Amino acid sequence: MQILLFGITKDIVGQSQLTLPEGETVGNVSQLKTWLCKQxxxxxxxxxxxxxxxxxxxxxxxxxxxxxxVALIPPVSGG
Structure with a gap:
């Protein structure tokens, strides 16, 4: 699974792409969110x-x- 990061999510992780470590899996978006918050x-x-x-x-x-x-799309503000 390839996870693409944009905006603040890229700043939090420190890179523009992320992969789950070998042996770790997520089955759906909810599980991915839980994993991200834990890591x-x-x-x-x-x-x-x-x-x-x-x-x-x-x-x-x-x-x-x-x-x-998978792409993580953070909140955006506009004016």
Missing amino acids: YPEFNNLSSLAIAVNSEYADDDTLIDSQSE
């Missing part, structure tokens, strides 16, 4: 976080497999 506690401070799986916005029940491309 990078600053994710708990985000007011919202959109996640796309294979270029489509996903809800917490969306399944993720090892071939999925």
Whole structure:
């Protein structure tokens, strides 16, 4: 699974892409969010976080497999 990071998520992790360590798996978006918050506690401070799986916005029940491309889309502000 390839995880692409943008904006503040990239700053939190310190790189633009992330992969789960060998032996760790997540089955859906909700599990991925839990894993991210455990590994990078600053994710708990985000007011919202959109996640796309294979270029489509996903809800917490969306399944993720090892071939999925996941993008973390942080909140944005505009004016």
